[in-house]
Amino acid sequence: MSGALIYACAGAVLFVFGVTGLILLPHLLRKILAFNIMGSGVFLVLVGLGQRDGTPDPVPQAMVLTGIVVAVAATALALALVRRLLSLTGKIQFPEESEGLGRCWKNK
Amino acid sequence: MxxxxxxxxxxxxxxxxxxxxxxxxxxxxxxxxxxxxxxxxxxxxxxxxxxxxxxxxxxxxxxxxxxxxxxxxxxxxxxxxxxxxxxxxxxxxxxxxxxxxxxxxxxxxxxxxxxxxxxxxxxxxxxxxxxxxxxxxxxxxxxxxxxxxxxxxxxxxxxxxxxxxxxxxxxxxxxxxxxxxxxxxxxxxxxxxxxxxxxxxxxxxxxxxxxxxxxxxxxxxxxxxxxxxxxxxxxxxxxxxxxxxxxxxxxxxxxxxxxxxxxxxxxxxxxxxxxxxLLMPLAIVASITIIWGSLRALWQDDLKRRLAYSTISQVSYIILGVTLFGPAGTIGGVVHLVHQGIMKITLFFCAGNYAETLGIHKISEMNGAGRRMPWTSIAFSVAAFGMMGAPLTAGYVSKLYLNQGAEMAEMAWVSWMLTASSLLNAAYFLPILYRLWFVNQPQKWLQERIRARGRWETHGLLLIPPVVTAVATLGAGIFADTGWSPLFWVKLIAEMEYLP
Amino acid sequence: MFDPVPWLILLPLVWGCLTFLTGVGRGGRLVLAGLIIQLVLTIILARQIVMEGARHYAVGGWGAPLGVDLYVDGLTGIMLLLTHVVALPLVVYARAYFSSQAEGASYFWPLTCFLLAAMNALFMSADIFNIYVTLELLGLAAVGLVAAAGSAGSVTAAIRYLLVTLLGSGAYLMGVALLYGTYGSVSLAVLEPLLATTEISAAACLAAMLMLAGLLLKTALFPFHFWLPPAHGGxxxxxxxxxSALVIKASFYLILRLWFDLFAPLVTTQAAQLLGGLGAAAILWGSILAFNQTRLKMLVAYSTVAQIGYLFLLFPLMTSAIPGAAESAMQGGVMQLVAHALAKAAMFAAAGVMVLSAGKDDIALLGGMSSHLPLTLFTFALAGITLMGLPPSGGFIAKWLLIDSAVSGGQWGWVVVMILGGLLSAAYVFKVLRQAFLPPVAGIKFKPVIRMLEWPAFLLALISLLLGFRSVEVLNLLGAA
Structure with a gap:
């Protein structure tokens, strides 16, 4: 197994962790962190698979840079919204969700 | 263009x-x-x-x-x-x-x-x-x-x-x-x-x-x-x-x-x-509708409801005529499209007049209304006789051709059905006419909203339309053979449908 | 020759920055003027596409693979035109709306401009990474707009929407990473022949699944619809x-593009049937939920969930072997997209006027609306006609084409779904209309509204209705290759 592939596999694992956390964790801050882990996973895959015979490919690096900028912006927006929610309701959770089980798939 | x-x-x-x-x-x-x-x-x-x-x-x-x-x-x-x-x-x-x-x-x-x-x-x-x-x-x-x-x-x-x-x-x-x-x-x-x-x-x-x-x-x-x-x-x-x-x-x-x-x-x-x-099943459905509508009309006391069931019955005459293979059936059906329209609109205009002028909505309340509102009641009677298929009215022409059509299509049961339907029509219209003309009017009308003024028994705009359509009902019957009647026009149409 | 392509992305960005500088809640007039210019540009572009066919545009003269490529064809033209035709009346409407009610006005103008810039860029993007960037830009602007009202409900809806859209684009980006790792390119023009000629790899299949799932989540197809009603209704x-009219259409547009171009060698009939099945479930379930709502705007939002379902019926219908059937399925799907966008914009706008006038978002309070705001109610009804798919609306033409395709392809199940869906939508539309014919609820005082709130909505509804008479032009543009 080449080094690149190890990075890619680690990225995939992180991605799965991130997605799971994003869906299942009830605390909004944890959801935001989970999103960042998910994003890092994608970036690892992008850079890891992008290598050709050990020489790094500049194009995916540029893409990851863009991706990081987007992720930072999204995180900032999410944090701002969560702060707003905290000041309005005093909770950092979706109001109708019960403790422990993130029921993201509820209809109402 | x-x-x-x-x-x-x-x-x-x-x-x-x-x-x-x-x-x-x-x-x-x-x-x-x-x-x-x-x-x-x-x-x-x-x-x-x-x-x-x-x-x-x-x-x-x-x-x-x-x-x-x-x-x-x-x-x-x-x-x-x-x-x-x-x-x-x-x-x-x-x-x-x-x-x-x-x-x-x-x-x-x-x-x-x-x-x-x-x-x-x-x-x-x-x-x-x-x-x-x-x-x-x-x-x-x-x-x-x-x-x-x-x-x-x-x-x-x-x-x-x-x-x-x-x-x-x-x-x-x-x-x-x-x-x-x-x-x-x-x-x-x-x-x-x-x-x-x-x-x-x-x-x-x-x-x-x-x-x-x-x-x-x-x-x-x-x-x-x-x-x-x-x-x-x-x-x-x-x-x-x-x-x-x-x-x-x-x-x-x-x-x-x-x-x-x-x-x-x-x-x-x-x-x-x-x-x-395809024609036979449709004819059967139309016949059932004709009889069913008339039967249900018999039991309604509300005037407009009785007229509604009568519509159900009468409209199926048109469809019945369509299904009778042969020009006479076509003529009967299509001409009834016009005749039923003129007659039924008269009846509804009159029903509206009774309700607006005297507050009458039910047949049991219509006693003696003929003397209070003669023009409306004459129009109503003309249209009702038309619906029954009485001679000199438009309804007679329709039924005449429908019967001919049934003979030409060799569907004898249709003739029987038409006769039965005419009897039923009479059974639900004649009692109304009897009440209108031959029963004494009550002491006081239910809700007399529009008073009679001279010759106008009700608001002029309410009276003219039913009288005009009643005259048309008679006209379409009496002058059926002239070039200006609906019948004449329908005969032209029927010729086209059967010419190859 | 003048080329409007780069300007359509650049101009809204400029308006966005300018209105941000002019300060909170101001700049409506600038956006209005800007949108008129953009509408003219899109009309010019659409004409060019019809005359000269599809074309590529290399931003700054750098072509792919180094630079960013843009690509416009008939479908792009339709989407751009639709976006501006819907947005322009809505801008007029929004100016009147925020002058009557300041809540949510704060950063409406800059965010709307960024939203439009992102959508224009998305429609014209020709590489899958650039699409990712525009998707994120679009999502962030949309979340900002949802949160603008600032109440706990709308902030909650915005956070949920944000997380969903991030999850969706995350999955999409993972797909991009896999494709780049396998084929070494992100350009659609390069990837397409590669996927078509090489053996199908597991990585490509996984990428396709991730990208499509991410986009389905953003399009709110059943069962991913849970986030839409609170976000759109609140x-x-x-x-x-x-x-409701435009943003979800953007991700649908991408699904359409990827499914029939890039992933065409990978997709199977079963997958298409699955999408169709989800679409059918969306139609039925969404309509039932819409009917059960007590709040007007929630009803309209659930109706969007249902109407999205029709779009996905085109995937199974396109698998038909009969050539005419596949063609009318595509045409019907695109007509539905256009008609729904126009009608839903009109319907939300009309609902907004009614809520504003009644003071509260409650269907039970609509009694007497038919005499108080006849024009707005008429608008709602006209938009409803399109949603029900009744003639002569664009929705009817769409439904005619889809049913025609299903009947000639022998796929009778979808016919039943479409017919049932039409009847169910009639149920929820008339639930509102008949309430408006009842006498007013005791004690309610309707506030008067300014005329400029009513007319833009009416215009949109009228366009959606009369679209039925101009479908030939829409389909001509679609067919331009």
Whole structure:
């Protein structure tokens, strides 16, 4: 197994962790962190698979840079919204969700 | 584009444009609204008169517009279309007069007359539709424009009736659409053509064509109130009298019946329909409807409800005539489209007069009303006798040809059924006439809203329309053999459908 | 020859920055003027596409693979035109709306401009990474708009929407990473022949699944629809209209593009049937939920869930072997997209007027609306006609084409779904209309509204209705290759 592939596999694992956390964790801050882990996973895959015979490919690096900028912006927006929610309701959770089980798939 | 192609559009516009303007008029602009209404109605009559003259002199009025590359919107003023257009335009004019009198001082009149005009536009569109697609477009517009009229009063009962009306008509429309799309898939284009177009497919499509026929008739049968699809019609009685008059005589039920005429004669072709064994089942359904409607009418005490069940019965005469193979049946059915319209609108106008003038809604309350309101009651009696098929009235002509048609088609049971139906008609109309003329009037009327002034037993605008239509009922019967009668025109149509 | 392509992305960005500088709640007039210019540009572009066919545009003269490529064809033209035709009346509407009610006005103008820039860029993007960037930009702007009202409900909806959209684009980006790792390019023009000629790899399949799943989540196809109603129903009316009419269409557009171009060698009939099945479930379930709502804007939002379902019926219908059937399925799907966008914008705008006038978002309070705001109610009804698929609306033409395709392809199940869906939508539309015919609820005082709130909505509804008469032009543009 080449080094690149190890990075890619680690990225995939992180991605799965991130997605799971994003869906299942009830605390909004944890959801935001989970999103960042998910994003890092994608970036690892992008850079890891992008290598050709050990020489790094500049194009995916540029893409990851863009991706990081987007992720930072999204995180900032999410944090701002969560702060707003905290000041309005005093909770950092979706109001109708019960403790422990993130029921993201509820209809109402 | 030449003038002849634009003419059908003008006929549509003559009610659509006033309707749109009226819709946005403030409630207080009564004079302007009335002027617009009547100008539109008269203009429409003039345009139609011109087209009637033109068609007799071999002019053709066809408008085409491509909605999709292979889907056309076609308006065609052929003989059959003109028959229905003339009927609706003439009765629209009278009903507008009537409605102006009827709704005097009531709220939401701009809305009412706006939708009223849309409704007539849709009916005229149905009449002039040159292919099945165009027909469907206006058939659905008719549903949409009549709904606000049905719920116009805004009471809980009106809303409930509106719901029932929608459930029936929209579901019917959906079934109808399925049939139409299917037929378009088979034929490419379904233009109404005397003699039909489906025969080109040949007999290997028999099963498909039978199913499509079922879908089409089920869709149209809702509006034509064929049993068991008739449930909405008695409920829709809740609407104001001019609406009921229009719904029963011209717009909704007639659109259904007219559609069935078009489907049988000009889509399938009467001979091909006979080959596919489609006529007999339809004749049976129509017969059941005729008898069932009359039987139910017997038990109604509410005058408008009794008239509603009578409509169910009478409209199926048209459909029955269509299914009787042979020119006489065709003539009887198609001419009844006009005759039933004139007679039924008279009855509804009169029912509205009794309710508005004296507060009478039930038959048991009608005792002696004939002396208080002689003109209305004479008109009512004439129309009722017409419905029974008494000689000298329009109804007699229809029944005469229907009976002949039954003989020609060698369906003896139809003659028996017609006789039975006439007896039933008599059974539910004669008691009303007896009460009107031969029972003494009560001490005090229920709710006398309009006092008699001199010769005017009620508001003039309420009285003139039923008298005019009653005279027309007699005229269409007495002068049936002249060149100006509906019968004459229908004979021309029948010739076209049977000539190869 | 003047080329409008780069300007369509650049101009809204400029307006966005300018209105941000002019300060909170101001700049409506600038956006209005800017949108008129953009509409003219899109019309010019559409004409060019019809005359000269599809074309590529290399931003700054750098072509792929180094630079960013843009690509416009008939479908792009339709989407751009639709976006501007919907957005322009909504801008007029929004100016009137926020002058009557300041809530949510704060950053409406800059965010709307960024939203439009992102959408224009998305429609024209020709590489999958650039699409990712525009998707994120679009999502962030939309979340900002949803949150603008600032109440707990709308902030909750915005956070949920944000997380969903991030999850969706995350999955999409993972797909991009896999594709780049396997094929070494992100350009659609390069990837397409590669996927078509080489053996299908597991990585490509996984990428396709991730990307499509991410986009389905953003399009809110059943069962991913849970986030849509609170986000669309809770936002200020102009925002709801923009989101429901346009934003979800953007991700649908991408699904359409990827499914039929890039992933065409991978997709199977079963997958298409699955999408169709989800679409059917969306139609039925969404309509039932819409009917059960007591709040007007929630009803309209659930109706969006249902109407999205029709779009997905085109995937199974396109698998038909009969050539005519596949063609009308595509045409019907695109017509539905256009008609729904126009009608839903009108409907949300009309609902906003009614809520504004009644003071509270409750269907039970609508009694008497038919005489108080006849034009707005009429607007609602006209938009409803399109949603029900009744003639002569654009929705009817769409349904005609889809049913025609299903019947000639022998796929009868979808016919039943479409017919039932039409009847169910009639049920929820008339639930509102009939309430408006009842006498007013005792004690309610309707506030008067300014005329400029009513007319833009009416215009949109009218366009959606009359679209039926101009379908030939739309389909001509679609067919331009």
């Amino acid at each position: 030449n003038f002849n192609a634009i003419l059908p559009l003008l006929v549509l516009a003559s009610s659509l444009v006033p309707g749109m303007i009226i819709f946005f008029l403030p409630e207080s602009r009564i004079r302007l609204r009335t002027t617009l209404n009547l100008t539109g109605a008269i203009l429409k009559l003039l345009l139609i008169g011109y087209m009637l003259w033109g068609v007799q002199h071999d002019q053709s009025y066809v408008f085409r517009y491509n909605v999709l590359p292979d889907l056309e919107l076609v308006f065609k003023a052929d003989a059959l279309a003109l028959l229905f257009v003339t009927l609706s335009a003439a009765l629209w004019f009278l009903t507008t007069l009537y409605a102006i009198g009827y709704l005097e001082g009531s709220p939401h009149r701009s809305r009412f007359f706006g939708f009223f005009s849309f409704c007539v536009t849709a009916t005229v569109g149905v009449a002039m539709a040159g292919n099945l697609f165009t027909f469907f477009v206006f058939y659905e517009l008719l549903t949409l424009s009549t709904y606000p009229l049905v719920v116009h009063r805004g009471t809980a009962a009106a809303i409930r009736a509106g719901n029932i009306y929608l459930v029936y008509t929209l579901a019917g429309g959906a079934v109808f659409l399925t049939g139409i799309v299917w037929l378009y898939g088979l034929l490419g284009q379904v233009e109404f053509t005397p003699g039909g177009v489906a025969a080109t497919l040949g007999l290997e499509y028999t099963a498909q064509l039978q199913v499509i026929f079922l879908l089409l008739i089920a869709g149209l049968g809702v509006k034509a109130a064929l049993v068991p699809l008739h449930g909405w019609l008695p409920q829709a009685m809740i609407a104001p009298a001019p609406v009921s008059a229009l719904l029963h005589a011209v717009a909704v039920v007639k659109a259904g019946a007219f559609g069935i005429i078009r489907i049988v004669y000009e889509v399938y072709g009467i001979e091909f329909a006979q080959t596919l064994n | 936002a200020p009316a102009p925002v709801s209209a923009l989101l």
